[in-house]
Amino acid sequence: MGNDNNTEPMESTITVSARGADRIQDGHFWVYRGDVADGRAEAGAVVRVNAPNGRFLARAFYSDRSQITLRILTRHDVPVDRAFWRSRLEQAVSFRERLDIDATAYRLVHGEGDLIPSLVIDRYGDYIALQALSQGTDRLLPEVTGLLVEMANPTGIIARNDPRVRLLEGLEQHVTVVHGDIPDTVAVREGTVEYDVDLRRGQKTGAFLDQRENRIAAAQYVSGRTLDCFSYAGGFALQLAPHVTELTALDISEDATALLARNAARNGLSNIQVRTTNVFDELRTLERMGETFDAIVLDPPAFAKSKSAIEKAISGYKEINLRALKLLTPGGFLITCSCSYHVNEGMFGEVILDAALDARVDVSVV
Incomplete structure (x- = not known):
């Protein structure tokens, strides 16, 4: 008898504990190693x-390194094949199309939110940047790339697989062009604002796309003299400058401030003053000088990238919010943000309250 070389590899089975089964049935996407009772599989396999x-519970990505051993893909007993992945991608793309987003840069796939755990796909005009953050999506990358080429016909696709979280999966950090070509910068539009992003070296996959709606909403509240802290390439500054008399943008990165200055010129915004400086130090200096502002934006990078960093992060958030509140004119607006996963909304609200009490100012949430 001859061998059938097209035979699919046998599917591995993982048995979870009663607690793990309850988590899956309750809708959780992750099962931790402590709730895996029996079974092993290849790294990144669908099990x-x-x-x-x-009894069948689900199909999931398996990791032989992460504490998150299983990432749930479906609770239906269906094959997880190319047609499955194409359907998931089509659902995600269709949802964004229905939103009628007034931008050429936006998130196409947001991991568990689009039922493709640990996969991030962002669109930047004719280009796509993606991140595979687990063994499962790393193994799936060639298939996802092929499907995106078929569905979206991008000029180029880049894998921004440089987040440190990949190390927890035993994966290397790297940035790789997986289709076509990626230029040094890509021009995108957000509302009426145009700006350049660096898909190879920029933050996240190139830009902070998750703040898009907030940047546009913030324009309703600003006027007069505005201070934009941790401005990076100008996401907030470019949206707010047309509504204020003058705007000072601060960031510690020379590359970021140089890009911001180019983006300001691109949009004809001559009222933006860009400074490369340590924001913590600059806020203290501005206070000593008696400077005041009608609106201040605080959009720092994540201060708490792990639970062990929460206490230090809380201190940092309080410091910058306290300084900002002291610089605000009466009736001014503070637009303050946190992207630290480990600092939840309640904790962040307490930070603002404590800062306001120490600054001896009354604040209202609008």
């Missing part, structure tokens, strides 16, 4: 997940 009694 069948069974309850202790052998």
